[in-house]
Amino acid sequence: MFGISFAEFLVILLVAILVIPAKNWPDVARFLARIVRAVRTILWRITDASEKIKEQIDLEKPIDDIIKTTTDDMLDAVSVRRTRRGRGKK
Numbered sequence: 001m002f003g004i005s006f007a008e009f010l011v012i013l014l015v016a017i018l019v020i021p022a023k024n025w026p027d028v029a030r031f032l033a034r035i036v037r038a039v040r041t042i043l044w045r046i047t048d049a050s051e052k053i054k055e056q057i058d059l060e061k062p063i064d065d066i067i068k069t070t071t072d073d074m075l076d077a078v079s080v081r082r083t084r085r086g087r088g089k090k
Contacts, residue, residue, distance in 0.1 A: 004012075020028055 016028075
């Protein structure tokens with residue numbers, strides 16, 4: 001979680017227990033719960049947005065293929081006409 005190993009997390013927790021007075025622990029727990037809830041909400045929104053983007057990309061892939069195929073066909077047709085014109089003039 002956030003690049004913190006379990007041992008580092010335990011050290012941070014131990015220091016917090018020693019530094020924060022016992023009467024403030026419920027307030028700290030409520031504060032941490034709010035932070036966890038906010039982070040979860042943000043992660044859910046990011047996940048939803050990324051899924052919507054993936055769906056949109058999947059919808060656009062066929063259109064991109066049609067555009068590429070049409071462009072390639074047009075370029076091939078133009079290059080064939082130019083080679084025919086060049087041969088006819090020689």
